[in-house]
Amino acid sequence: MAAVSTSLPAGGSGEIVSDAVLDKIAALRVGGDFWGHEVQGVKLVAQAGVPISPERLNGLDAAEVAVIGGASPFPPEPCDPWTLIEQARSVHARAEDDIAIVAGLLGVPVFGVDFQPVDPRCLKQAARDRLSQARYRNCFTGEEADVEQAVRQLAEWRALFCANKAICAASGMAWWKRDVMRIFLWDGLQCPPFVTAEQGLRRARETEGALAVWPSRVPASTVDRAVEQGTPLIRVEDGFLRSRGLGAALHPPGSVVVDQTGIYYDAHAGGDLETILATHDFPPELVERARLLRKRICGSGVTKYGAGQGRMVSLPEGKRTVLAVGQVDDDQSVHLGGAGVAGNLDFLRRVRQAEPDAWIVYRPHPDVQAGHRAGHLGDATVLEYADSVDGGAPLMQLVQSVDEVHVLSSLTGFEALMRGRPVTVHGMPFYAGWGLTRDLAAPNGRRGRRLSIDQLVAGALILYPRYVDPVTWLPCGPEIMVDRLADGSTPPMSWLIRLRMLQGKLRRLMTLSAELLHGRRPA
Template structure:
């Protein structure tokens, strides 16, 4: 009989099925130590089968799990169940009539299994009784359970021992899965890693205590399609609500969490959520965001989802701080971080762009040290929260000149400010009182490759400079300050006492903390996929028609501000 593959893609909304251009490779069924190693990877990741379904809410783990399909199965298994403590027995079936009968018998707990994550039942159990065509038999063997087969099927026959059932489970894992982001096929370790990433995202949307993200507020209209994909939870519709009062009420009624965009919500919403006991989840742009500016209404391909706080606010802890302060960075993870950083550097990728451009950079004057000072949006949340009271781009420039009197200082205005969309303009004549050059246009990556040091307030440019081995001086307290890699002029929280190297910082900041969305398939993806799309210029903006309109609007606003300043 035909059975669905054991390893499969969750039903993400709007996903495009993979279309391989080649036939699948011949299955390789692992044996011995290699099989045990792969079973351990899948067991730790808890993937395979319908792993994305809601967990079973069990008061205590089951010892013996029975999967009856008929009254005859119940009669056969009942003597075994009656010998065990009733609370350790779990009857798991889709049949409503059997559920009622089992509940009346009182020989253990009865649980409907139509929409339940199998791993939430099998983890902690010791034995499974199931039919040979039930994929739970393969998952249970991978999980290390004793498995007893009730009738023959592809996953086992009655009387099969542990080794035979293990071989059947390994054969099920060996069915190759098409690469959802490419045109080839994934190996078993690659499949395990990808499914594990997807599981982490789905579990995070549900929350450790079952506080699923059920509503969102402060989400701009042009980001909503992507945010629905980022925050998708199977079986749960995400309500994106414009009214703060209504958003809190929706989340309170559903008993779930409310996702907010910090720069677009008011203190009144925060107070209302606190009063009603609604957990808040902060959502922000990621660090490798898109090709194109947010101010030009380019939807994000990367976001931050933080239940602890937010990375740009040093006044309180964040999930990123927890990762950087406490994560165990395996050699495998550090290897990924090094390779990812190398790809980013080679392709000239920064937060909003890819490529180095062909702009010729000025030559160094008389061997002087070149210091880059990137401007910021003066009312940006990271500046207000992490600037230590300093918000003025002009004042930042003045301080840098005071500290670097002999350096050649290059001033880089923020593109959103230069485009006329945000606050923070420094007139060129004022900037040139402290800076030697104003560097507009061109690639930030090329600039960072050319300079010796970077002075920042809280700009992400400082992190990008660290990846390139540049000296970074922090006048504020960005998320990358305080870990031993920067010269810090502002106070740093004691929570950041751990010393990190650049590979560990990259692993935490670019792999473990953000989420990524493939702009081609619409699927959650690892950072390597988005970076590769950006490097190949295939990170498509679905709202490209808005860019010219926003640029015209920015020029108009700049002219209006100039007229206002001279009136």
């Protein structure tokens, strides 16, 4: 684990720790080896070397007695003290021992070396002393922090590890993503093995665990087979603040979503994000955090891929202008969230039908434009319905220059909403159906709650995804990720990414050659 605190020199004294902080530590269960093994069935916990009165041991099996710091292999190390102690009837230790302090915070009786009960007030004071004798820092920036900030950070990590403990295997994870996936899926002790879907289903059946999958990279039968054998499927996908480059160009993701019930782009089945948006309370402090995050994103120019350095397309004055955002034709978000729209050409036809008098600018998807994915349309085809084609201008500058943005299910619609732009949606992406967009598809019966843009941001960018800091390689929050993307603090381009870029250029060259040979206007 990364250090968020260091001990002060002997005799040093730090901040005063309140009862409220102690209560928060107990509620969030952070401190000690909280990421360790979760041992069950223990009724008595003792520090090695502290005597236990015989009557306390009467009727207890060896597996019900845990000795910390002893030669016995039970409990295994590292061991989560909170899970261990909260189920115990008694703890036998010195007042200054870690397990005594944890027991005091949890309200579990503690007995000392003289077999006598230790005053709970002494245990709380020991906790205060321990916490005040440390110096805290922000592990991402190196800046000084206070104990409450350290507790919040540790609590976020604990929640992440706990969410991963059920995962017994991972399937469909591209080999070039696996290093970062080990961070996203680590349970505090280990990362699940990367195996085939067949092997993963077998392992899940044998261990009664869950199988994490990248949906587009496992056989379609995986879902049915998982249902048949009662295996929970956890779907993993790129997050909404991803990296400074394209996924199809093999830039590893800095953010993913790990969905227990579905996936955000499946409008038919729903998922964790839809549930969050439909039911979460969204307290004022969370909404304010989302507002500041949105301001940070819009001010820094950060987008999902950070791509787009070309010149702005010219727009006519005095005429309504519309941006139509293309996608990858065979992408899962189009199949499952496209509401029956059959790819980019059909989408363009519908945009023209909805905007017969507007000046329409078509923006191809960056993966398609880079030559990596399906959905390419030649200029001649595009210009049957659009008035111009954008070849790579900064996307958010373009979004803010037009009167309205039309999307099928593209994340650009969400990014446009964050910047206060009107958005018309032809499909059913996660941000449609909450009163923020003009929706042309049939309504989703599970949606309908009216959300503010900052409630939507809170759900989609704070509560739902996971992030990894590309500098420290520690799990982080969205604010750190935005800062890293904005200041360019990301890993240098690898040989693999350079090779993938060359491959994309060759594909585009082949497409251009084919169009010239057939007498079509090149794209």
